[in-house]
Each structure stands twice: as structure tokens, then as C-alpha cells.
Amino acid sequence: MENLRNEASEAANYVGKKVEESGSQWADILKEVVDKLTGKNMEVTYNFQNFEIDIPKATGPEGKELGSAKWRLDGKFTLTTQLSNKSPNIE
Amino acid sequence: MDPETRTVNTLAEILKSVQGKIIIDVQDKQVLSVSLEGNRVVLDVSDASIFGTAESDSSIGLFDGLKTAKKLGETLNSKGMTLSILRKGKKALSLGRDAKPTLSTLVTRTDDIQVDSVRQVTKLGKDVKKHRKRTKKSS
Numbered sequence: 306m307e308n309l310r311n312e313a314s315e316a317a318n319y320v321g322k323k324v325e326e327s328g329s330q331w332a333d334i335l336k337e338v339v340d341k342l343t344g345k346n347m348e349v350t351y352n353f354q355n356f357e358i359d360i361p362k363a364t365g366p367e368g369k370e371l372g373s374a375k376w377r378l379d380g381k382f383t384l385t386t387q388l389s390n391k392s393p394n395i396e
Numbered sequence: 397m398d399p400e401t402r403t404v405n406t407l408a409e410i411l412k413s414v415q416g417k418i419i420i421d422v423q424d425k426q427v428l429s430v431s432l433e434g435n436r437v438v439l440d441v442s443d444a445s446i447f448g449t450a451e452s453d454s455s456i457g458l459f460d461g462l463k464t465a466k467k468l469g470e471t472l473n474s475k476g477m478t479l480s481i482l483r484k485g486k487k488a489l490s491l492g493r494d495a496k497p498t499l500s501t502l503v504t505r506t507d508d509i510q511v512d513s514v515r516q517v518t519k520l521g522k523d524v525k526k527h528r529k530r531t532k533k534s535s
Contacts, residue, residue, distance in 0.1 A: 341422065341446045349422050356416030378416070 345388040352381040404468055408475040411437055422446070435493065440482040444523030465491060469508030480512075483523070488516035 342349050356378040363371045411432060420428045427443040441447075472479055472492030481489040488511075490496075495510035511517055 338428075338446055341427075342420070347422060348424070349420065350424075352419040352421070354417040354419070356418065357414065359413040361413065 342384075343386065345386055348383060348385045350381055350383045353378040355379060401467070401471060404471040405475070408472060408477055411477070412475075435476050436478045436480070438480045438482065440485060441520060441523075442484055444483075444520060465489075465509060468492075469495060473508045481520075483516045483520045486516050487512035488520050 341347075358376040358378075360374040360376060362373045365371045412434065414432045415434060417429060417431045419426060420430075422443070425443060427441075427446045429438075429440045429442070431438040431440075468479070469491035473495070476493050478490060478492040478494040480487060481491075490510040490512055492508055495508050497507055497510045
């Protein structure tokens with residue numbers, strides 16, 4: 306029982322240290338993800354499953370009322386990036 | 397209100413109006429899935445390399461962001477939202493409204509973060525570090 310408590314305490318301390326580690330904003334993590342998803346020579350597939358976006362009512366230019374809407378996405382799209390050479394010698 | 401809080405607030409509002417699931421595959425391999433269920437967002441990390449391959453010196457891992465997670469957890473709670481982070485389908489961390497911290501309160505010093513599995517959080521951190529080391533070696 307004592308061992309278990311010690312193990313739990315050590316594990317909690319480990320997580321605690323990590324939590325206390327300085328630096329770093331979530332924006333940087335997001336940057337990493339975007340870098341990865343837009344990297345060179347990459348093929349990224351986004352698979353949307355029953356994806357729904359509620360667009361709320363809004364007031365447009367000149368006070369025009371814009372009604373609400375629901376957008377639905379189902380299916381996948383693949384984004385492929387390719388690195389191509391750009392040589393100044395080629396005319 | 398500071399810009400970071402404003403951003404999280406706006407993001408929370410947008411997420412509330414979206415429902416469904418997105419699965420992201422890189423080179424035919426699933427790396428991430430995001431499920432949006434109104435007040436609940438489930439982020440499943442299948443391949444942690446997505447967080448650690450940028451070639452910048454300021455590149456950071458998931459764990460390094462946990463300090464900010466405290467603030468994120470508090471904001472999500474105030475918006476009535478919960479973010480669950482899974483590693484390969486297994487629960488690792490919960491932030492926000494439904495977080496029920498027990499032992500983790502002692503280390504995170506907030507009621508808005510629940511460590512569901514120390515094992516999975518540790519593994520997730522190791523996954524990220526492993527990929528970052530590999531990237532540094534190859535560059």
C-alpha cells in the first residue's frame with residue numbers, strides 16, 4: 306500500500322514538474338501542427354463525418370438582416386503539396 | 397481581458413456552434429481526430445509526431461504547454477466546455493467543466509484539469525519528445 310502511494314506520489318510529482326515547466330504558448334503548439342499539415346511533399350487527408358456548423362443570425366451592411374444557416378460537411382478531401390525547383394537558368 | 401483569453405473565448409464560442417468529427421491523415425496514416433459534441437471536444441492523438449516536427453528552435457511539445465493549459469481549463473470551465481485529450485483512443489487528460497480532479501489538483505493547482513491517466517499523459521509526452529529528437533538528428 307505504501308509502495309502504491311509512493312508510486313502515485315512520484316507520478317504526480319512528474320506531471321507537476323511538467324505542468325510547472327516554463328515557456329510555451331498554445332499558439333506555438335498550433336504552429337507546430339499547422340507546419341506539419343502544410344509541410345513540403347505532404348499528403349494530408351481531412352475526413353469530415355457528420356460535420357455541422359451553425360451560422361448564427363447577423364446584421365449585414367446597411368442593417369440588412371442575414372438569416373441563420375446550417376452548413377453540413379460529409380466526406381474527405383486530400384491536400385497534396387509538392388516541392389518544385391525554381392532555377393533562374395531555365396528560360 | 398488579455399489577448400490570449402480573448403482568443404480562447406472566441407475559439408470556445410466557435411467550437412460550440414460546430415458538431416461532428418474530423419479525422420486527419422498524414423501520408424495515409426491517421427495522426428489526429430477531433431470530435432465536437434457541443435460542449436465537449438475530444439482530441440485523439442494517434443501520432444504525436446504532429447506536435448514535434450517543425451524545424452524551429454522554439455519548437456515545443458505538448459507537455460510544455462501544460463502551464464497554459466491551466467488557463468485554458470479555467471476559460472473552458474467558465475464557458476461550460478470540456479476538452480478531453482486522448483492518446484491512441486485512451487483518455488489522458490481532461491480540461492474544463494467536466495474535469496474532476498483528485499490527486500492532480502495537488503500538482504496542477506486548479507480544479508479545471510483532470511489527469512485521467514498519468515501513464516497515458518507520460519506516454520504522450522514521451523511520444524512527442526521521441527519525435528522531436530528524431531527530427532533534430534535527421535536535420
